[in-house]
Amino acid sequence: MAFSVVGKGLPRIDGASKVRGGAVFGADVKLPGMLIGVFLPSPHAHARIRHIDTYRAEGLPGVKGVVTAQDAPSLRYCTPAYGPSLCDRTFMARSKVRYFGEPVAAVAAVDEETAREALSLIAVEYEEIPAAFTIPDALLPDAPLVHEELLSYQGVGREARGNIYLQRSAARGDVSRGFTESDFVFEHTFATPMVHQSYVEPHAMVAAVDDAGRATVWTTTQAPFNIRSDLATILQMPLSQIRVVPLEVGGGFGGKLFTTLEPICLLLARKARRPVRMVMSREEEFLIARPRAAVTARLKTGVKRDGTLVAREGEFYFDTGAYQGAPVSFGVRFGLGPYRIPNAKADAYGVYTNKVSAGYFRAPGAPQVTFASESQMDIIARELGIDPWEVRWKNAWEEGDESVTGERMGRIGLKKTLEEVRRRGMWRADREVGRGRGLACGQWYTGGGATSACVTIYEDGTVGLLTGAIDITGSRTGLVQILAEELGVAPERIVVPVPDTDTIPWTGETSGSRITYGGGAAVLQAARDVKGQILGLVAEKLEVSAEDLELGGGRVYVKGSREKSLSLGEVALAAQGTKVGALLGWGVVGRLSPAPVFATQVAEVQVDAETGQVEVLKLGGAQDVGFAVNPLSVAGQMEGGMAQGMGYGIMEAMIFFRGKVENPNFADGKVPTAADVPSMATAIVEEPSDGPLGVRGVGEMPIVPTAAAIANAIHDAAGVRIRELPVTPERVVAAVKEKRG
């Protein structure tokens, strides 16, 4: 089938306005009488709060409101939309603080200086108590408990124990027998650190309450409906009394999925009876936002001499920090790799520690466990003397294979991505001294949360598309392309207003690489709905059958007779005078089956064995995207993901000392800059899914295998195997030293 708009590299429709500074972000919202809100962070990682005295702060001129957790009718909340969840989270500390930086009180004042001065006047009496800072700390039998009350995981029914709040497990076959039947058994432990999403725009929001008590919150978020729900729980308001306006997101990567300061901001606005703005400083971002969880993974793998996998067992400990939020179940889902394993077992645990609580970050859980799995696959290949590519090829999933969680593969593109990196010469045998090449596969999936779309044809033939999909990856452009294609209009004739929770067609959070997949399906449904109305009306007007009509160039034609036609604008205007009324199409798509996604990446590095310095020379990736609605955007996502994966591999980590982040800024906490990013090659594989136009999710996949590919390349170059991320010069030097003995 020939397409005229989809499949083409259309530049982002919102690109120009973002480049010129016209797009509206959270910190751009200005309301008359607006105050500035700031919060008081806990100076302890674990302490009881004996008393909070806000009297002096309240008396400071210019201070319009001071709040503590006491001001909210409800302390705990959990977003129902995330399905089964543990209601352990508090929006502010009340009887005790569980991590350094946890908000304890907040102030709204006429300016930030006054507000910060007021913070210094708040007297909090703490009683420090022993803390559990690391997974080993937390798992000791007599470890201090981060949460004394063990809450039952709603909807799962599993009782928590000690600091373990959740266990998820899956198994198939018999791993004990599998290991017995193996020629070789490998067992290793791997570790990954907490890493912040490092989006350019920090969390920023404005809250206002109207005369009737109805609240509006403007915020940077990937999940406006979840924020509304959390606010309703905490402030005990009906959902109908809260409007959340999602603004442009200056980088999200999963870090803007969760409610952060919104309840505090709204409480301040309510107390001060004036709008309040809160914008996190970069340091606050590192203190209280929700980074990628640290994971410790133990992998035991049995193989035949020829590299065939026989058994694999994985244990994945997710360090979630002070509140649940680590993507534990994804450890089970992705931890054993995309391979045919007859005997498999995976257990993942969520562990509390006295640190900032973890959340989601691009392909949550997958980069951590894939670093472990793909490092070990590389170890196995090297030990058996088989090409790492061959080991993957031999075991890689094909149609009909089944995962440890019981998911049966349909048509998938994993082996095609392996073929592609070889065909394109990304994976080659030759190499120079001091240089190395590493390969890694990765898997992810396209989430299927509910989404909706609404399409209107205006009387001049321009088109409005309403969608609740938040654009964090350029997905709006892809949706416009799908709509333009289906209606036969130019993409620039389509406008995508940014609505709010009052007026958005209901949509789940923007996550799971699902916008083009699920949102695209909703847009197609809406487009077909309105197309049916158009064809019906024109058929009646021109006295032909609807089947004899076609759309193109913003007009409806009688097939084979280009003269007989009506413009979409004429049809829309005519509709207003008929029983049709408005040309308005509607698409609601519920939860879809997830579509699996696969990628293979190759890293080429140069290692200075003396200094430990690693230079990534090239990154190449092949990814199955099902169908590339916008190849330009797909390539951009692949490149961005690999760059971010490279940061994860060799640079990024939140460094803690007794629970406190020691590098809460971009001076001490490095991320790759443009100068660090190497030359990249991307290969798009298109093995159609069952989704609209066959698409699969794109955005998250590229970050998954990169760190492993780089670690494998470092081993190839320098002969040292680093099993803890990031692969810093210090670790390389230490390993080289140890190897040299």
Added chain:
Amino acid sequence: MAFSVVGKGLPRIDGASKVRGGAVFGADVKLPGMLIGVFLPSPHAHARIRHIDTYRAEGLPGVKGVVTAQDAPSLRYCTPAYGPSLCDRTFMARSKVRYFGEPVAAVAAVDEETAREALSLIAVEYEEIPAAFTIPDALLPDAPLVHEELLSYQGVGREARGNIYLQRSAARGDVSRGFTESDFVFEHTFATPMVHQSYVEPHAMVAAVDDAGRATVWTTTQAPFNIRSDLATILQMPLSQIRVVPLEVGGGFGGKLFTTLEPICLLLARKARRPVRMVMSREEEFLIARPRAAVTARLKTGVKRDGTLVAREGEFYFDTGAYQGAPVSFGVRFGLGPYRIPNAKADAYGVYTNKVSAGYFRAPGAPQVTFASESQMDIIARELGIDPWEVRWKNAWEEGDESVTGERMGRIGLKKTLEEVRRRGMWRADREVGRGRGLACGQWYTGGGATSACVTIYEDGTVGLLTGAIDITGSRTGLVQILAEELGVAPERIVVPVPDTDTIPWTGETSGSRITYGGGAAVLQAARDVKGQILGLVAEKLEVSAEDLELGGGRVYVKGSREKSLSLGEVALAAQGTKVGALLGWGVVGRLSPAPVFATQVAEVQVDAETGQVEVLKLGGAQDVGFAVNPLSVAGQMEGGMAQGMGYGIMEAMIFFRGKVENPNFADGKVPTAADVPSMATAIVEEPSDGPLGVRGVGEMPIVPTAAAIANAIHDAAGVRIRELPVTPERVVAAVKEKRG
């Protein structure tokens, strides 16, 4: 059928916030950097513009933009949504001014004082030309032409001639033969003045243009989509690049149906690159807003001795002022009265004069022609010595009767309203000296423009209703009642956010008393849509048939088993995890057949024959509303309409001298105050229409017969017949004098 929410007198859901000052009106919008805009009114009623010099105004410090008609790519506009129309209107004068006050230039400055000073610095060179101020002036063969270019009425094809821009006609039977066959023939001329709607809130708007050139206009309007369309025409922008946000309307009565200063405000904002606010002063309201047209009506009526109508011929001249906008076709439709007339002929003419241009005002056209028709019915009754009630009863339309325009009556309630005023003792024979009683019937119809609604169930069981219906009569409350009834939820659980043209389900203008009729149908459709989703989901969950379920108290029950139930919130939450996704119902209703509406009113007055002073002692009205969704609101509309009709009858008129309004304020231009309004009685008649729940439009009808009833009562009291509105003391005294000889 028993209802629990509809049919009850629920107070207005937005009443409290309006009373407390919380509701947001146009003048309440404040944006950072906002400027104030003002316009320069023409000091002549008819003059050529030789030159406009804005140089000095532009140089005044604080002035950020000066515009004239030259700044817009298009001068003329006509709203396509109004159907066939004459594109004669300009948003600002260019080569000539056609009425006193017409905007000639406009300024945006940092404050109003500066802006007004800048106006005084604009030099306009005019050349005055002869003008046509009145209908007789305008109809002279050598009358000055208000529009030199005679434009063809689009979609009608009739050529305009002289200052007559439109003629509409209808006929049935043979009036000449009818008059010959009549026992008596009556012929009279009646006149009514231009009258301003006198809403509390003057026109107020704010325009802003974003970085990408997209425009947002906040305004007080009954027709946001029409304003968008006019702006697109004048500024030559795609509709998709304009967002119109309709704010609360502080009284509309049809006076906020048309675009006024919005194009000027937007041009200023574009030129100044800052938001601009324009708020009309009360004087500007009288100078340039769009009042009820003045009408001169000639009626010739032939009757049998027993009062049976045999023939009636009407000529209705609508004085539209400088631009078309008078409701000419309604003259034909309503001018002959709601009576069985075998031989009938009606001609209505739209006539240009050099005055402010007319628009729509509550039941546009009907109060004018009904004053003529019902005054003459009264004359006929008195002359024949028949009770005025009997004359109406004898000739009143019943099911199957047909109007001069060919409309065949279905089930209608006209005779029931006549019965009702008698049954309730409003119409009685007894009367005191100096007092009189008058009766009048009236007709109107319920418009059927397209409308839409969208209903969402939130996860806590509260409900969102999106509708494009602007609330000018409390209609929002009625729509909530209809929705609450259908879904079995309490009305206070429903929220009705105010959306904008980006996010409103498309809806035609709020006019023609059609919101509960057409909008109610859309709400019902949307409610039934979402109800189907709810029942389907619950049936699956509880493993019962959907037919065995019922909704009530915010829950879904298995019939006969009150224990087995789910709350709407639980259902909404469950839906998110299923293929349903969002509980979201949608209703689009196209143009419906209009439903006829009738009323009978009785006025009781006391007349001081010496001073001419008329005191209205009582007003009573019976009206067929089909079904009263909210009887409290219906009674309020009836009372408000009669009060406004009383103002029309004895107080209100825009007084012109050579085209200039001489009383452009509430000191010289009187409207009834609370102290003037007499005791009122209202009787609701419910003869179901084919609309949702059988409703008929309510809001406009009550103003239609009041002036005639009062004039008839004055004749009853003082024996003088005043055939020109308003019936001022001067006119009464003059008539009494003339009668006494």
